[in-house]
Amino acid sequence: MKKKKKAESIIIGSELFQMVIVAIILFGFWLMISGQFSPRYLIVGAVTSVAVTFITRPLLHMPSTKSQSKIYLPFCVPYFRIFKYMIWLFREIVKANIYMIKIILDPKMPIDPVIVKFKKRMDNPAAHALLGNSIALTPGTLTIEIEDDTYVIHAITKEAGETLARPDGSEAEIAKKVGGIFDNE
Numbered sequence: 001m002k003k004k005k006k007a008e009s010i011i012i013g014s015e016l017f018q019m020v021i022v023a024i025i026l027f028g029f030w031l032m033i034s035g036q037f038s039p040r041y042l043i044v045g046a047v048t049s050v051a052v053t054f055i056t057r058p059l060l061h062m063p064s065t066k067s068q069s070k071i072y073l074p075f076c077v078p079y080f081r082i083f084k085y086m087i088w089l090f091r092e093i094v095k096a097n098i099y100m101i102k103i104i105l106d107p108k109m110p111i112d113p114v115i116v117k118f119k120k121r122m123d124n125p126a127a128h129a130l131l132g133n134s135i136a137l138t139p140g141t142l143t144i145e146i147e148d149d150t151y152v153i154h155a156i157t158k159e160a161g162e163t164l165a166r167p168d169g170s171e172a173e174i175a176k177k178v179g180g181i182f183d184n185e
Helices: 015-034 039-055 079-105 125-137 158-162 173-181
Strands: 010-012 070-072 114-119 141-147 150-155
Touching (some): 079 125, 079 173, 114 158, 125 150, 125 173, 150 158
Antiparallel strands (some): 141 150
16 A cells, blocks of 8 residues: 655745734733733733634645645735835825825716736735735725736726736736735746
């Protein structure tokens, strides 16, 4: 009888770092919910947080979108790059809000909804989630579907759609920025 050798998965990121982050988040949640700060409650909360973190550890493994042998950890991300991206995204959201106000206040209501598709190849599922959610957060656009590397987006005007799926085939700025965060340029 031959045994099949199971392929070893490569975990991208530090599992210990992720477990510490999750335990801290759970403990903070425990403190907020219980409202108790006596040593007994703090010890029970800490032990429970660590136990839940250890038990649920495999649930936080995200398989790569390209390779079955890679596993990403959701809390092992480049936080500084994401912080810089969030500042940029906030500015883009403000610009999109101003654009939407102009459309709404225009007596002609120049709304011309379009569905656009574009591809962005990224290996990390967190990168796909960040890009899809960033598009959905921007007023005038909505992520309808993400399948493999293809994004289907609803845009309220043709101009808004062209900022995501450019007619010349070049990559949109938001997709470049998210790819840059996760080194997928």
